[in-house]
Amino acid sequence: QEISIRAALGAGRARIARELLLESVVLGLIGGVLGVGVAAAALRLLVSIGPASLPRLSEISLDTRSVAFTFAISLFSGLLFGSLPTWKYVFRQRSTLLDGSVRTTSISRERHRARNVLVVTQVAMALVLLVCALLMVRTFAALHNVDPGFSDASHIQTVSTWIPDQLISNSEMVTRTENDITDKLAGIPGVTSVGFARAVPMDGNQPNWDSLYLKGKDYGATEPPIRFFNYISPGFFHAMGTRLVAGRDFTWSDIYSLRPSVIVSENLARESWGSAQAAIGKQVREFSSMPWQEVIGVAEDVHTLGLDEKVPATVYWPAMVRNPYDPQPAIMASRFVTFAIHTNRAGTASLQSEMQQAVSSVNASLPLASVQTMQEIYGKSLARTSFTLVMLGIAAAMALALGIIGIYGVISYAVSQRTREIGIRLALGARKNELRWMFVRPALLLTGIGVVIGLGAAAAVARLMRTLLFGISPIDPLSFVAVPLILVLAAALASFLPASRVATVNPVDALRVE
Template sequence: MAHLATDLRYALRRLRRARTVSAVAILTLALGIGANTALFSLVRTVLLRPLPYGAPERLTVLWNATEKGETTWLSLRELAAIGADARAFTHVAGFTSGSANLTGDVEPERVAIGSVTANAFATLAAAPLLGRTFRPDEGAPGAGDVAVIGHALWQRRYGGAPDVVGRTLRVNGRARTIVGVMPAAFRFPLDFREGRPTELWIPQVVDTANLGGWGSRNFIGFARLRPGVAPEQGTRELRRVAQGWVREGFVIDDGSGRLYRAAVPVHDLVLGDMRRPLWILFGAVALLLLIACANAANLLLARADERRREIAVRKALGAARARVMRQLLAESVLLAAAGGACGVALAWAGTRLLASLAPASLPRVADVRVDLGVLAFTTLLAVATGFVFGLAPALQLSRPDVAGALHESGGRSGTTGRARQRFRRGLAVVQVAMSVVLVVGAALLLRSLVELRRVDLGFDPRGALTARLALPAAEYPEPAQVVAFHERLQQRVAQIPGVRAAAGTRLLPLTGTIGDWSITIEGRARDGRDNPNGDWQVVMPGYFEAMRIPLRQGRTLARTDDARGVPVVVINQTMADRYWPDGDALGKRFKWGTADQPWMTIVGIVGVVRHNAIVEEPRAEMYVTPAHYALETGNAPRAMTLVLRTAGDPLALAAPLRAVVRELDPNVPLADVQTLERVTDDALAEPRFTTVLLALFAGLALALAAVGIYGLVSLLVTQRTHEVGIRMALGARRAAIGRMMLGQGMAVAGAGVAVGLLAAGLLSRLLTTLVYGVGTLDPLTFVAVPAVLGAVTLVATLIPARRAARVDPAIALRSE
């Protein structure tokens, strides 16, 4: 034990003397351990941890069979028919989300709520933390008003009071009794993809004698498979049931495939499009760990080579082989242990960084913690690297060939020395090649992100403030009351100093998927396969001016377009081109659906807005005022998002806006007060997250590769000092010596770049679904990356090359 303590103290003194090399080795290992632990902790939490349901592998969402990325709405009648006829499922339930005002006991606030069929929690096999969930009879007409609340709402509004079950709260002015509290980890399936998950659930009233029309689709369906039944079998059952509806004449199959549903595993739905980016990032950080280990190995081997004579002298003076090996291993393991300790700190900071960078749509990111199993594995790998690459030179240096070591020169290193050099050069080539792969991937995603930012959204996000509000049905039961409140609010908001334009919309672009509505065009007959439609928007007059959506033809909506006037509509250019390709859309009429609804006259054509997503194909869209929407449907949109076009800082208007709303109705809370620029930035959160992380890993890999080449060339300079002295004594010019050393470093880098470009070309196809506006074999990227690598390598090799060129021949010759 005393010998071990002595060896460790000596190793510590040696590491202190070589501060630069030691610091680089420790930092290299720390980066590899910290980055891998942080990212794999994220991957394990998001991808591999089971969802908070009983037997989650049997839980599926009833999704559109042709467009699984879009929300698929079902009617209560369809859900009931699937539950009765599809034998693959034990439970079929429905869920629809919205927002509600909570009032009564404390300050009013607006929260996301879910209206669910009474069997929803049983379908999810989710148990409450307190109380109970809904009983089957609580979905029947006339049942008691009850609610289940989420853990966050329980903590925030009730301070985690254990007696919350049985209390009453008012939801949109309606009193409801709290019967249960869900655990902190619980989410409904679609909530994992939302920035604001639902925090309160109420039972959907289902009248089995009157389920409504087949086309009244406003529920997300999810179902539990029977034991042993695969999702594919559930999909076949859903198709069989839908074909029965067609045969019975309940619905029409228009040939588009949109009628048919697929049983999509909930795990696939929750992850959405983030599965591939996360695995790619995991592969990138694994490469970074390999680069770090290779760099550490090169440093340890280089240090061992530099100490060959020292060890030979100690052996000549009688040092035992075991003692020499122990001291050399102590240094290596001490380096690895220090790197591991620093890696733990970096892993903790890395998880916090990932949580701050991650998009809201990344599920369970708030639950990410340093995974001890991952930390143990990566630390063990780093320590093993230090041990293995410390053991090999220790065994070699401790052998009894003292005379050979004392006479060995850098310029005459022999076969063994040349083999060591080739091995270290091979490690450097591998480092550079892996760095090239990461840099190419990061460059492709960066170029894609730039192209995404260049996409014309159809509106101007600069200088605008947005905020959401909704009117409770209990206080505003009539559509006319809702419309009147919104008109008063718009007039008052427009009078706030600094407001240039103010309006509202049912759903702000890039904040949710907008639904479509079938239309009947005047003078055109319809057949079973003809289904003209357009996405529908309800907007206040002045909306196009507030959003700066360009007017192409005609006029926009005006204040005179109220309930007393002729129903009018504004359509976008895509809808005009699709249904009136001759350019004569102005003045034409259509109505929503096929029933006896009022005809709407087209008075204007506006530019195309990217509403559902930045990269979506242009969609047909139509805009009506709240008053005319009420004429068409008999309802008025209670939830609206305000848009204020400002002359200065948009956020400066947040307080005056709250004051106006409070004056009109103190029980109506404002939510999501933010700039329109923030809304558009959030829409780019997923590609930005992937790009930033991959760019960070690529930058670290590039730095490690540069350090590796620098260390390799520096060692070559040290080993060939005697040779350089002879060359210069025989008349070699300093510039020639510098070019010789520079050439060796550039040769290593060139080989690494060539191998890396080939590997990057093969692996870049993995990024196909992640890039936009740029090919995975983008010529600019594949030319720019070698140029950057060449510049970095040049800088890394130039310093030791210049040092070699300044060697004094007399000193170099005396070094023997």
């Protein structure tokens, strides 16, 4: 109608088209400016919580190209969505000025269908992202319920050191030096237990894998399965809070006498001999040229590679062993080790200073590295999952907001366009609750269609996310029931608010519209 009036007053098609395009472009650019502002704030948050393993994390920023791209997209969106009505109503149709059609006809089927398609699409997209976000939330919760194989992580301080060949060439002296450092660290006030290992759980160091032969088992022409290897000192399990479910720990007498002994994980014991207790006294070795090693203990399973990874079957060798690779030298020791120190002072600067003094008192040339608590290591192991959760959560919240805005906008516009019809219905005795339901019902119908479409898409996307999930199925019943209910409730609220305006319509005033 506005276009008809302008045309009747002498405005040309080009002028009307410019006005419509200008309005659309201005709206698009305003949206782009607001989007850049929100993105700049969100980006700082995401970078601050992003996992350290994410490549070039510190270089992520909102640069000139990003802003230029946003400006171009905003401009393109304004031109695209402004050109559609411009082409339809300015260049393809000649509106009849005040022909009464506005009062008597409903919204054209084409316009009605276009808006409905947009609403259905928004609801479907929101459902997909909300389902993915809820799956990640449930994964995060499942990970937190997993026993990592160590306890009291906030009170376990870890610190690494390296003894190069140039400093100490004799392998036995390397182990004795590490033993002396252990004793010095144990003497620090507040320290209850100390041990060391080649690697502590979840520290990101590359694991050692190799085959393990079981005495009495015939492998034929095949190789035995590979196992995770670690080299530990006496007291390491105690410091880490890792339980021995059978047998005993190493002693320093075992270490220095090179007693052929070994400790295995509980899952390896069950797999190989049926139970943890049955493993005690059994014999294993890494190579056929290596003497058989007696299993003296079985430790509880440890999530060495991360909470979301399968627990590896693990063999714990003594910190010093006979060299299985080369008889020269005859003894092999771990030159890079990480000490685990159980203390209520973990993470404090004073403890770090005293640890440096303790190490320096044994050998002043040994530096400390990777000073961190097990709680920090534990948190880093969850970094990928938590970061993915945040990203999906932000996307899901935006999609839900767009879906609600879309439904609210459609119903609100429908109410404003049908004010005269509402007045007539009220004048003929229609109840206001019936009129509200007349607008809420199509909104719920559109939401239902979007939910059905979205559930199919969400099921497909969830299967692609299988590697990110832990402890739940990609087709998680709770997620696929809760999210549709949330969307339906949000849609009901978004449609009820504008539909409630029918209660304020005065039939007399409505009949005088236009």
